[in-house]
Amino acid sequence: MTVKPGVPTAPLSYRIINPNGDVVEVPALAHLGSSKWTTRAIQNGIPGSATVGSFDIPIAPAVAMEFKRNKRLFDPLIDPTLPPLRIEGSQGDVPTKFPKFSGVITKVRPGLDAYSITGSDSLWWLQQSQLYPGEVIGAGGATSALFNALRSTREVVWDDDFFGFGGAVGGKHSAADYNLSGGFTFTSADPLRGQSAVTTSTFAAYINSKTTWNATTGPYNWTGSGIGASMIIAQGTIIGSTDTVDSGEIDILWDVDSTVQNGYLARAYIYQTGVGSGLWNVNCNIFTITGGTLASVAAAVNVMTGLSNTFHFELGVVLYNLGGNRVARVIINGKDANCVYSFNTAPSPASGGVGVRFSFSGGTPTIYVNRLRFTSRAVPANWGTARFGAGSISTGMTIPQNIISTGQTHMDVMGLLSTLDGFWIRKTAGYNSRGDTLDYGLSPGNDLSSMVVFEEGVNIDMNGTIVAPVSDLYASESRVLAVPGFDSGGSYTWSRIQDAGDMVLTDTISDIGVPGFLLLAAYAQVIAARKANPLQAIQLSVVRDENSSRWRELDFVTVHIPSLGIFYQKAQIVGYTYTEKAVQDTVWLNQFPDALVRVQLERIKRSIEWMTSIVNR
Numbered sequence: 001m002t003v004k005p006g007v008p009t010a011p012l013s014y015r016i017i018n019p020n021g022d023v024v025e026v027p028a029l030a031h032l033g034s035s036k037w038t039t040r041a042i043q044n045g046i047p048g049s050a051t052v053g054s055f056d057i058p059i060a061p062a063v064a065m066e067f068k069r070n071k072r073l074f075d076p077l078i079d080p081t082l083p084p085l086r087i088e089g090s091q092g093d094v095p096t097k098f099p100k101f102s103g104v105i106t107k108v109r110p111g112l113d114a115y116s117i118t119g120s121d122s123l124w125w126l127q128q129s130q131l132y133p134g135e136v137i138g139a140g141g142a143t144s145a146l147f148n149a150l151r152s153t154r155e156v157v158w159d160d161d162f163f164g165f166g167g168a169v170g171g172k173h174s175a176a177d178y179n180l181s182g183g184f185t186f187t188s189a190d191p192l193r194g195q196s197a198v199t200t201s202t203f204a205a206y207i208n209s210k211t212t213w214n215a216t217t218g219p220y221n222w223t224g225s226g227i228g229a230s231m232i233i234a235q236g237t238i239i240g241s242t243d244t245v246d247s248g249e250i251d252i253l254w255d256v257d258s259t260v261q262n263g264y265l266a267r268a269y270i271y272q273t274g275v276g277s278g279l280w281n282v283n284c285n286i287f288t289i290t291g292g293t294l295a296s297v298a299a300a301v302n303v304m305t306g307l308s309n310t311f312h313f314e315l316g317v318v319l320y321n322l323g324g325n326r327v328a329r330v331i332i333n334g335k336d337a338n339c340v341y342s343f344n345t346a347p348s349p350a351s352g353g354v355g356v357r358f359s360f361s362g363g364t365p366t367i368y369v370n371r372l373r374f375t376s377r378a379v380p381a382n383w384g385t386a387r388f389g390a391g392s393i394s395t396g397m398t399i400p401q402n403i404i405s406t407g408q409t410h411m412d413v414m415g416l417l418s419t420l421d422g423f424w425i426r427k428t429a430g431y432n433s434r435g436d437t438l439d440y441g442l443s444p445g446n447d448l449s450s451m452v453v454f455e456e457g458v459n460i461d462m463n464g465t466i467v468a469p470v471s472d473l474y475a476s477e478s479r480v481l482a483v484p485g486f487d488s489g490g491s492y493t494w495s496r497i498q499d500a501g502d503m504v505l506t507d508t509i510s511d512i513g514v515p516g517f518l519l520l521a522a523y524a525q526v527i528a529a530r531k532a533n534p535l536q537a538i539q540l541s542v543v544r545d546e547n548s549s550r551w552r553e554l555d556f557v558t559v560h561i562p563s564l565g566i567f568y569q570k571a572q573i574v575g576y577t578y579t580e581k582a583v584q585d586t587v588w589l590n591q592f593p594d595a596l597v598r599v600q601l602e603r604i605k606r607s608i609e610w611m612t613s614i615v616n617r
Contacts, residue, residue: 004459006543006583014057015095016076016105019086019125019433025076028095029087031117032058033580037089037101039121040575040588041553042415042425052411053121053575055089055103060115077108077117086122086433101578102429102436122436123411123427125387129153131405131413132229132318132377134329134336141227143396143417146403147440149227149379150410151388157219157230158209158354158374162186163196178207179258183358190368192237192310197368200358206260208253208355215255215347218383219376220319222255222326222347228379229320231331234356235371240280240309241363244272247280248365250315251357254374255347261292262349265357266317266339268332270309281305284330284339286317290348300339303332322402385434388427394441396421401519406484420522426554445554449570452547452557454540454587460561461541461584477506480524493524538571538589548585552576559589 012035016026035057043051059074076082084106088099106119120127131137137146164171166186175186183205190197198207213219221228232252240247249269256263265287270280282304287294316331322342330339354374358367378384397420403413418425418440426444430436454460477495484490493506538559542548551557551573559569571589578585 003457003461003543004545007545007548008581008583009544009548009578009585010091010580011093012089012091012100012580013093013095014087014089016085016087017433018082019104020083022432025082025085026074029057029117030059032060034058035089036577036579037103038575038577039101039553042123042411042418043574051415052123052127053103055087055101055119055121057087057117058115059117077105084119087117087119088429088431097431099429099431121427122429125153126150126414127409127411129410130407131410132231132320133316133331133334133405133407134318135229135320135405136322136327137227137399137403137405138322139399139401140323141399143399143421144393144440146227146399147396147414147417147438148386148390148393149377150414151390151438152228152378152380152384152386153410154375155219155378155384156373157213157376158211158372160372161196161370162198162372165196165198168196173209177210178355179210179260179353181206181260184369187368190237190370192312192368193370195370197236197370198356199366199368201364201366202358204357204359206251206253206355206357208256208258208260209353210258212351212353214351214383216350218351219374219378220255220347221321221376221379221382222319223321223382226321226379226381228377228382229318230374230376231316231318232354233314233316233371233373234369235314235373236312236367236369238270238309238311238313239366239368240270240272240311241360241365242272242275242309243360243362243365244275246359246361247271247309247363248311248360248367249358250313250367250369251359252315252317253353253355253357254317254319255349255352256289256355257349257352260289260355260357263289263352264328265289265294266315266328266330268303268313268315268330268337269360270307270311271361272309273305278308279305280307280309280311282307282311282332284332284337286328286330286339286341297343298328298330298339298341300330300337303335303337303339387434387436389430389434389437391426391428391437391439392441392444393439394421394423396423396440400522403519416519420519424554443554443556445552445556445572447556448547448551449556449558452551452555453568454542454557454559456561456563459543459545461543462561462563463541465538465540465561465564478524479506480520482520490520538566540587540589542585542587544583544585557589 014029017024037055039053040051084104087103089101090096090099102122103119104124109116160173164174183200183202184198184207187197187199215222220230232254234252238248247270249267252266254264267285270282273279281302284300284303285296286298287296314333318329320327325342325344328341330337356369380386423441426439428437479493482490553573556572559571575588576585
């Protein structure tokens with residue numbers, strides 16, 4: 001049989017938008033017409049960072065006349081004030097509201113013959129979004145509910161570096177945006193970091209935002225249900241006194257009224273360990289504020305010890321729901337202080353702002369606050385709009401145990417859920433930064449096996465076809481390394497039954513965000529099952545024909561390669577490449593062979609490029 005002549009792919013047209021507000025930065029990108037997209041379905045049992053797709057779009061070099069004519073359109077790509085921009089690729093000569101691809105531009109790479117715009121699939125947002133430190137997701141809920149919560153990313157609710165506090169143009173907020181006690185003043189350069197700050201030496205001085213948020217349905221997520229979470233952070237420096245009770249403190253206020261008579265407060269304070277000791281320790285508290293009276297509801301002593309009285313701090317309070325309770329947890333300089341307040345009464349007041357407060361016991365300490373930041377996971381049940389819309393979402397198993405966050409990414413937790421459920425995740429590109437949707441289920445693709453056949457001698461180029469796996473090594477047991485959890489040391493080994501004298505071949509999987517022993521064990525069993533028979537991976541070089549526009553990732557097709565012992569085998573597409581004007585696609589079935597090894601190395605390559613590249617995005 002003779003291989004059919006290929007049908008070239010359609011050209012792609014691009015528009016580039018700011019993901020924070022969907023402002024169109026480049027309505028139609030001038031490019032050289034040979035862009036390439038690699039699409040990958042999220043693979044069960046593989047870290048999310050290894051399965052996010054990528055793209056490469058050549059544009060004219062800076063010396064070319066075309067680049068000079070379109071320079072105004074290229075400028076946003078290297079504007080350091082903009083976030084990583086979203087790009088949408090539509091089939092045809094002009095961008096449409098129905099893109100085929102969507103991604104995030106992470107760098108612009110200079111070259112002699114052409115510049116290259118490169119980046120990752122928009123799923124990169126979920127790979128760069130992490131659970132909040134110390135956040136606990138309770139057992140007993142459906143995995144699909146957690147999946148739905150993780151479709152969101154962290155959103156900024158309030159952020160200020162106090163640059164505009166003194167009236168400077170370009171500041172996020174001014175003094176007029178805060179309620180002031182009269183103690184805090186502005187300094188354009190604090191004596192320690194040279195950064196703008198608010199400072200005070202006044203006892204019980206405070207500032208808090210005039211903007212308030214609803215505590216029962218808003219970004220605080222104090223509803224007692226749902227899987228949203230929030231975090232408020234204050235950064236700066238305390239220059240403490242020599243007092244042995246309280247040498248100076250930083251307090252975070254949240255859900256407080258304008259005069260801080262009611263609400264909540266998280267405190268970290270330093271104290272000298274003894275008269276003349278020259279050493280200071282750190283204690284933490286959580287207080288409720290009622291009618292101006294503070295009542296301690298949680299405390300942790302000697303969270304840090306043996307410090308100087310110049311204390312650089314990052315105090316945070318994580319707010320989340322666990323079962324029917326509301327929980328506040330103190331994080332100091334990245335360390336969980338084990339200072340936790342859990343309650344199930346209605347918040348008071350019902351709405352309020354965020355802020356900082358300064359207090360002490362004796363002496364004349366001073367504080368400088370350089371940053372006040374309030375972020376929250378935008379869970380649709382509570383507030384905001386999820387970054388990825390819900391496609392077809394199937395109900396999975398029940399979460400077997402609490403998931404305690406140690407910085408796992410949303411993508412990695414989604415991969416864990418899909419592995420436990422035996423489900424697949426598929427993204428469909430949409431219009432604007434919240435237009436992409438996610439499917440989650442046993443088979444989110446379509447069964448096209450009766451109409452799409454990849455056949456040797458007809459539409460398969462054998463030169464680019466591989467039937468040997470590279471991504472998985474054969475092993476009789478799998479050792480899974482993860483972050484340690486409260487009931488796990490972070491290691492679990494699952495072995496299949498063998499006979500006396502058989503070799504024990506162990507393959508280790510690491511860098512996954514599984515936080516508990518039951519989940520770790522279930523994860524290891526799934527991985528071991530795949531290691532036992534890895535000879536399934538198939539890479540095909542498929543000549544494009546009239547059916548090429550029908551299939552995409554996670555669809556089922558039929559593969560017929562008699563010379564390799566494959567006879568009308570039903571297979572699932574888990575990834576493919578799309579290159580403009582090309583007549584062939586590389587298609588991966590069941591697993592990613594040689595491509596996955598390169599993807600793993602990309603993580604190292606990206607770090608090296610970031611440190612050495614001249615122009616970065």
